[in-house]
Amino acid sequence: MTAFMQTDSARQISRGIAGALLVAAVWEICARGLNLPAYILPSVTSILAGMVGDLASLLEAARFTATESFAGYAIGCLIGMAAAILVTMIPSARSIVLPLATAINSVPVVAYSPLVLLWFGIGMASKIVMVAVAVSFTIFLSTIAGLDRVDRKSVDLIRSFGAGRLAVLWRLRLPTALPLIIAGMRVSTVRSVIVAIVTEMLGAYGGLGWVIYQAVLQIDFVKVWAAIIVASAISLAFFGAISFVERRYVFWSKA
Amino acid sequence: MMERAMALTEEHLRGPAAGAMGLIDLLKPSKGRAVAQVPAKLETAEPTDAGKPLIELRNVSKTFGTVKALQDLEVSIRPGELVTVVGPSGCGKSTLFNILAGLEEPDPGNVLRHKGISSVASDLLGKVSFMPQRDLLLPWRNVIDNAILALEIEGMPRGEARKQAMAMLPEFGLAGFEAQYPNQLSGGMRQRVALMRTFLFKRDLMLLDEPFGALDALTRTMMQRWLLDVWQNHKRTVLFITHDVDEAIFLGDRVLVMTARPGRVKLEQAVDLPRPRKADIVTSPEFIALKKTLLEAIEEESMKSFQVAGY
Ligand SMILES: Nc1ncnc2c1ncn2[C@@H]1O[C@H](COP(=O)(O)OP(=O)(O)O)[C@@H](O)[C@H]1O
Numbered sequence A: 001m002t003a004f005m006q007t008d009s010a011r012q013i014s015r016g017i018a019g020a021l022l023v024a025a026v027w028e029i030c031a032r033g034l035n036l037p038a039y040i041l042p043s044v045t046s047i048l049a050g051m052v053g054d055l056a057s058l059l060e061a062a063r064f065t066a067t068e069s070f071a072g073y074a075i076g077c078l079i080g081m082a083a084a085i086l087v088t089m090i091p092s093a094r095s096i097v098l099p100l101a102t103a104i105n106s107v108p109v110v111a112y113s114p115l116v117l118l119w120f121g122i123g124m125a126s127k128i129v130m131v132a133v134a135v136s137f138t139i140f141l142s143t144i145a146g147l148d149r150v151d152r153k154s155v156d157l158i159r160s161f162g163a164g165r166l167a168v169l170w171r172l173r174l175p176t177a178l179p180l181i182i183a184g185m186r187v188s189t190v191r192s193v194i195v196a197i198v199t200e201m202l203g204a205y206g207g208l209g210w211v212i213y214q215a216v217l218q219i220d221f222v223k224v225w226a227a228i229i230v231a232s233a234i235s236l237a238f239f240g241a242i243s244f245v246e247r248r249y250v251f252w253s254k255a
Numbered sequence B: 001m002m003e004r005a006m007a008l009t010e011e012h013l014r015g016p017a018a019g020a021m022g023l024i025d026l027l028k029p030s031k032g033r034a035v036a037q038v039p040a041k042l043e044t045a046e047p048t049d050a051g052k053p054l055i056e057l058r059n060v061s062k063t064f065g066t067v068k069a070l071q072d073l074e075v076s077i078r079p080g081e082l083v084t085v086v087g088p089s090g091c092g093k094s095t096l097f098n099i100l101a102g103l104e105e106p107d108p109g110n111v112l113r114h115k116g117i118s119s120v121a122s123d124l125l126g127k128v129s130f131m132p133q134r135d136l137l138l139p140w141r142n143v144i145d146n147a148i149l150a151l152e153i154e155g156m157p158r159g160e161a162r163k164q165a166m167a168m169l170p171e172f173g174l175a176g177f178e179a180q181y182p183n184q185l186s187g188g189m190r191q192r193v194a195l196m197r198t199f200l201f202k203r204d205l206m207l208l209d210e211p212f213g214a215l216d217a218l219t220r221t222m223m224q225r226w227l228l229d230v231w232q233n234h235k236r237t238v239l240f241i242t243h244d245v246d247e248a249i250f251l252g253d254r255v256l257v258m259t260a261r262p263g264r265v266k267l268e269q270a271v272d273l274p275r276p277r278k279a280d281i282v283t284s285p286e287f288i289a290l291k292k293t294l295l296e297a298i299e300e301e302s303m304k305s306f307q308v309a310g311y
């Protein structure tokens, strides 16, 4: 079963690489063949050369952005899950909190960025807060949906074994919710990197969003693209890591 | 009502009481749990003690909104008995089990005695081992961990619980399957895992709701014989719902036939067939006579429920 999963994901990865190479080739041909100016589309080779040239500053920026994303993500996941559990355990809170959360979640969180920058400064803290807010709402809603999926008959069964509310939560509701929680976590990976970068563009001392913003001001479009590619790589790696965890630990809901 | 209860006791004393005594000797309550009458100590006592019910229901009704599922139900189960329950579908059999498992409170005005002590249904939570109609195995737990679910909830350390369950695997035909997940098992095996989970939760009263209902005929007869063996080894009091009259007679010390909704006990039929019962007992004249009586009673009720449904 594991071997099957490995070959399956290996095939997916090799397909992804083939696709990326194809896009890069077409891109290269277009950029060179049509002789496009750099502000429209620099060639792939020039972007790669730019990445090598700016490697140290790009890596530093990547470290910045990755730290903000991961920290905000971890905090957001914890807050989202804890709030969801709390709300499920206190049914009266639920009818108030749930519509509110849904409403807040439907506004793009980046709309709050200027305020958060004002409150938390333009250092890392403001990015972490923004990412945490964005992630926590998603995780909150998916955890609630997951906890609600529990089957009444299964609850009855373990109550008949003498299980109290906590035991029902721990042994039944949370495992039942896990596939949806992890699915929410997987989607949130990309979201957390996006939110970190966008917030950096609005004000920061470092990070890929800040690099992009500065490069645009300096009309250095090769650098803009170099930073975008690094950001995509971080997103992909993050997404891949959580997908791996999902396959590994939520084996039952796929079969 | 009283008369019927009396008659029942007498009938039981005439009939399979000797057998029931044997069962009581072996009825081992789980450790650390006080048993009101301590039946294990009564080996030489008069047979009257054997008739003392483990659980007794009287005037039990249950209404869901406008649906009256049970009305004035009377049931009394003696320790060590295997009582089967048949009745038209929707007559409240599962509802009766939910009450006995402590999951539903009957309408007010009922009498519910567990080991002679007056109780409300919720007092029975954690005191009855209940196997619902569906196996309800947890897909994220393998066979062994599904089997120990109840033990874990009781607070037994996992290692110890697993050891107990491992020892029971061969008896349940699951040796070598401990690490499999439910989606890798056949219907019969899933049912055996669910049964094992129920047996490992050592309580005096065991409720089995159509445990073999979804199995094919061949698997079912095998499981029936196997269940009798296991029951004889473990000596529990069992209430067993089925819609199969052959199964009800083959397994039961008594068969309760329920009326169409609202459910009551229409007929209590003692099954005096000797144990251990062989597969060919179903062709004996005694068996066929019992079957005839029961089928008539069931037919009558099924007709009623069809008429209610407008056919
Ligand atoms: N929780 C419930 N809420 C509403 N109606 C119920 C509930 N449980 C059972 N019923 C109704 O009670 C009747 C008896 O159901 P049940 O005990 O499951 O019957 P059986 O197991 O004999 O087929 C049915 O009409 C069913 O619809």
Ligand SMILES: [Mg+2]
Binding pocket: B093, B094, B133, B209
């Ligand atoms: Mg039923």
